[in-house]
Amino acid sequence: MNAPAGLQMDNPLLEDLGIRLASVGPGRSTFELDVAPRHLNRQGSLQGGVTATLLDAACGYAGLHDGTNGVLGHAVTVMLTISYISKVDSGRLSAIGSVTKSGRNLYFASAELVAESGELVATAQGTFKRSRSHQES
Amino acid sequence: MNAPAGLQMDNPLLEDLGIRLASVGPGRSTFELDVAPRHLNRQGSLQGGVTATLLDAACGYAGLHDGTNGVLGHAVTVMLTISYISKVDSGRLSAIGSVTKSGRNLYFASAELVAESGELVATAQGTFKRSRSHQES
Amino acid sequence: MNAPAGLQMDNPLLEDLGIRLASVGPGRSTFELDVAPRHLNRQGSLQGGVTATLLDAACGYAGLHDGTNGVLGHAVTVMLTISYISKVDSGRLSAIGSVTKSGRNLYFASAELVAESGELVATAQGTFKRSRSHQES
Amino acid sequence: MNAPAGLQMDNPLLEDLGIRLASVGPGRSTFELDVAPRHLNRQGSLQGGVTATLLDAACGYAGLHDGTNGVLGHAVTVMLTISYISKVDSGRLSAIGSVTKSGRNLYFASAELVAESGELVATAQGTFKRSRSHQES
Numbered sequence: 425m426n427a428p429a430g431l432q433m434d435n436p437l438l439e440d441l442g443i444r445l446a447s448v449g450p451g452r453s454t455f456e457l458d459v460a461p462r463h464l465n466r467q468g469s470l471q472g473g474v475t476a477t478l479l480d481a482a483c484g485y486a487g488l489h490d491g492t493n494g495v496l497g498h499a500v501t502v503m504l505t506i507s508y509i510s511k512v513d514s515g516r517l518s519a520i521g522s523v524t525k526s527g528r529n530l531y532f533a534s535a536e537l538v539a540e541s542g543e544l545v546a547t548a549q550g551t552f553k554r555s556r557s558h559q560e561s
Numbered sequence: 562m563n564a565p566a567g568l569q570m571d572n573p574l575l576e577d578l579g580i581r582l583a584s585v586g587p588g589r590s591t592f593e594l595d596v597a598p599r600h601l602n603r604q605g606s607l608q609g610g611v612t613a614t615l616l617d618a619a620c621g622y623a624g625l626h627d628g629t630n631g632v633l634g635h636a637v638t639v640m641l642t643i644s645y646i647s648k649v650d651s652g653r654l655s656a657i658g659s660v661t662k663s664g665r666n667l668y669f670a671s672a673e674l675v676a677e678s679g680e681l682v683a684t685a686q687g688t689f690k691r692s693r694s695h696q697e698s
Numbered sequence: 699m700n701a702p703a704g705l706q707m708d709n710p711l712l713e714d715l716g717i718r719l720a721s722v723g724p725g726r727s728t729f730e731l732d733v734a735p736r737h738l739n740r741q742g743s744l745q746g747g748v749t750a751t752l753l754d755a756a757c758g759y760a761g762l763h764d765g766t767n768g769v770l771g772h773a774v775t776v777m778l779t780i781s782y783i784s785k786v787d788s789g790r791l792s793a794i795g796s797v798t799k800s801g802r803n804l805y806f807a808s809a810e811l812v813a814e815s816g817e818l819v820a821t822a823q824g825t826f827k828r829s830r831s832h833q834e835s
Numbered sequence: 836m837n838a839p840a841g842l843q844m845d846n847p848l849l850e851d852l853g854i855r856l857a858s859v860g861p862g863r864s865t866f867e868l869d870v871a872p873r874h875l876n877r878q879g880s881l882q883g884g885v886t887a888t889l890l891d892a893a894c895g896y897a898g899l900h901d902g903t904n905g906v907l908g909h910a911v912t913v914m915l916t917i918s919y920i921s922k923v924d925s926g927r928l929s930a931i932g933s934v935t936k937s938g939r940n941l942y943f944a945s946a947e948l949v950a951e952s953g954e955l956v957a958t959a960q961g962t963f964k965r966s967r968s969h970q971e972s
Contacts, residue, residue: 437608471574473614711882745848751884
């Protein structure tokens with residue numbers, strides 16, 4: 425768990441959904457969510473948008489650590505694909521992302537969403553573009 | 562606007578995010594969102610997870626209308642790809658989905674997310690599986 | 699049909715497969731293939747790799763025309779998603795690509811593969827990166 | 836190498852391109868290609884369609900082995916996403932596919948395309964539908 429004081433997500437949407445940055449390091453990141461009723465769809469299963477949000481975050485943040493002082497850079501998602509493999513309706517979910525290839529402007533990353541039971545819920549792969557112009561927070 | 566009384570989304574996550582079903586018919590659906598600060602990311606732009614949620618809903622619901630009495634069926638997303646084309650940080654967004662091909666068990670759909678200015682924010686294409694076993698609501 | 703003398707594909711793989719550049723212009727391109735037995739799979743239908751090749755080419759070349767003197771630039775595919783909608787086993791196929799958004803380094807494009815009957819065979823969306831370093835031909 | 840006599844690809848397109856089934860077993864498959872000039876694009880790198888063909892085959896065939904007598908079943912690609920990570924222009928390529936989740940009608944698979952040097956060339960994830968109606972060969 426290397427999300428120490430001072431290394432915050434600072435991401436309104438993730439915070440609003442109750443998604444936590446559990447760890448982030450060079451080329452990897454993990455997010456967690458305790459599934460609550462508000463995260464479900466009409467069938468009472470995890471809504472696909474929550475799955476997408478977790479996997480997008482895990483892929484994206486995996487490329488943000490500069491490998492030195494732990495300051496997170498900025499990037500935007502260019503393209504993301506999600507495979508919805510198993511249903512889940514409760515418990516703690518972990519989205520584990522890793523960088524496949526890191527370039528100067530673009531990076532490739534993939535992520536898995538895993539249930540507390542160890543069951544694979546979904547997988548994703550995406551492309552991200554480093555961004556230098558952003559709101560300084 | 563054909564989301565009359567009685568035809569509700571009944572979708573906790575979409576309701577939690579403030580996403581509204583603006584219309585749904587055979588092979589098409591439209592969702593709307595008025596972007597609020599809680600929908601943004603670290604850079605102050607629409608968070609990619611909200612984009613994915615809107616496009617997933619627009620694609621998915623486009624295949625749910627039975628073409629007769631307006632009762633919506635059930636389906637789960639199998640696979641979804643999103644291209645993040647332009648940034649947006651405020652205003653009303655419309656996610657417009659349409660079915661590309663409807664089969665007995667699977668259907669293909671695509672969707673566009675459009676800003677109030679008419680600018681294209683994101684596109685998606687996905688595969689969905691009809692589901693007969695579900696929580697009756 | 700604006701693939702005049704001098705505007706050649708110069709693409710060994712496409713030529714090897716019998717894929718022809720039927721037209722190319724600013725933000726659009728069309729490729730054609732007359733399906734032959736060697737393009738089929740074990741089930742006697744168009745092999746998925748041929749579908750991918752046609753759609754990749756249609757998306758990619760759609761962003762190569764500079765809008766002025768017709769010289770085609772260079773680009774590489776970053777990420778591509780294909781939905782396989784209908785089977786086809788013969789006849790002439792047209793892959794019609796268009797640019798969704800063109801940026802300085804990246805562009806987004808989508809394409810449809812259509813059978814002679816007008817039936818939609820497959821769709822794709824992808825991201826492409828302009829490339830300045832290349833073999834001069 | 837478990838592609839013994841009697842277990843042939845029987846796939847005209849793959850044979851035409853010189854793609855070989857190196858091994859196939861329950862939940863996994865490997866295809867190989869020795870890159871030749873005809874597999875290249877305008878820039879002299881492996882054409883994206885060949886990459887797609889190799890990864891589609893590796894993902895698809897990974898789900899075809901019945902786990903008993905080695906007879907390969909049949910399936911069609913539903914949706915496939917490819918990330919093009921590194922260029923390659925020669926040598927032997929291996930496309931290694933594995934099933935992520937196998938259902939009755941659908942299965943999920945992913946694959947990596949690796950160069951002789953061990954460098955990762957491309958990754959893919961896809962959804963496949965088992966097919967019972969097919970040309971008996």
